[in-house]
Amino acid sequence: MIGKKLLLGGAFAAVLLGGGSVWAQNYGMFMNPLEERAYGVRAHPAALAEAGGAYPDAKLTAYVVAVSKRIAQGAAKHPDQFVFNVTNDPDVNAFTNPGGFVYINIGMIAWVNDEAELAALIGHEVGHAINRHAAKKIARRNVSKAGYKLGMISRRFREQAPEIKEALMLKNIAYSQDAELEADQVGFAADGKLGLDTLGAARMLYQLQKQRDWYASFVKQTGDETPPYLQSHPQPLDRVKRAVELAQQQGGTNLPRNRDRFLDTINGLRLPYKSDKGTVYRYVRVVTVKPGETAQTLAKRVSMASPLAHLLAINGLDSPDQVKPGMRIKLVTAS
Incomplete structure (x- = not known):
């Protein structure tokens, strides 16, 4: 029995590395929708505080939230459950927590150039929410941790623990890239549903590449490290190509961009x-x-x-x- 237990610990970890946690990530092993909402409510104060708090401009916030709600109405089964936040964080990023809590950094808004680009950005985050990516990521992380702890009862596993831990981390990053691409599908469709230029998603993603290029030149001068959220995202230019192809397929590339209204607001x-x-x-x-x-x-x-x-x-x-x-x-x- 002891020998079987030792083998079980190593085998379970091997299953995790081979994709055994897919069930957990796809079906929310540790969280149902009600639990997701409760998690999001509990995490909201800390998440908002870590992002610098709410941005202190009621006019800009109302504009962004209005666009966000229109996107949720067109994409989600329960759009009223979304909570959209404009944060006082200069980082070029946006993120979603379980339960429909979406956070859009003011630094990200500064880097888009019209309402169509803004809508594609928000649509991407709505895509994360309706696909339950945050909850699935938590489930995957919990399964990985459980497998790692269980495997530690095996001497052979302990000897290989650093390599296995790194492999688990890399698999979580790969999942994050898959989630980004899945969320893109909602972001790519957002503009067309709002009557905006469907090339907005391609331009928004191109802006991410422009920001990366500028930041890379800055990093060389200062020796700073690339932020983790940029390391886990797929390369923007690959996504730009996909966005252009989809826009051409669905049409609407001559629809309004609402550039002047956006620029006046920011x-x-x-x-x-x-x-x-x-x-x-x-x-x-x-x-x-x-x-x-x-x-x-x-x-x-x-x-x-x-x-x-x-x-x-x-x-x-x-x-x-x-x-x-x-x-x-x-x-x-x-x-």
Whole structure:
């Protein structure tokens, strides 16, 4: 019996590594929808606090929440259960907790350029919620932990424990990438349902690539590490291609983008960055390029690392020559 128990511990861990936790992740082994909601309610205060609290601008928040509710109405069976939050976090990210709690960082909003892009972003997070990705991730993590602890009764397992633990972690990351792609399906469809340009998802994902490229150049200068949430996401350019193909299939690529309404709403948006001297604020200023102004002259007003590169990236531009008189663009300034 002792020998069988030892073998069982190692075998169970092997099953987990071979995909035995798929049942748990797909069917919510540890959480039903009511439990998910209770979890989300309990976690909400801490999640919101960790993201810097609610963004202190009622007009912008109302605008984002209104777009979010329209997306939920078109995608979810129980749209009224969603709780949408605009957070005071400058990181370029958004996330979803169990029970329909969606958090959109102000830093992410600063990096999209029109309402169609914003809707695709929010639709992606709604996709995470309706597919119960957060609850499934918790279930998978719990199964992995249980298998690891059970396996520790085996001497052979203990000898291989570091490698097995790393393998379990890598499988969880791979699942996260699968979840991102699954959520994309909802995000890709969001614009068409709202009567917005269906290429919004492709542009939004392209913005993520632009932000990654700018951040990579910044990392080289500072030695900072890439944030974990970027490490676990699929490569944006692969997703851009899929988004373009779907938009072309479903049509609607000539629908409105509502760019001016979006830019008017985010004009003055405040980004709080942490520094050794405390919180440093940067502001999104929407300007109309005047005759004689160039990307280079406008970049002098930008208070971010690699100012010219930042100006181009945050506006979805590839070269300074694309900045023309009459254009409305975003500058991130110190005041």
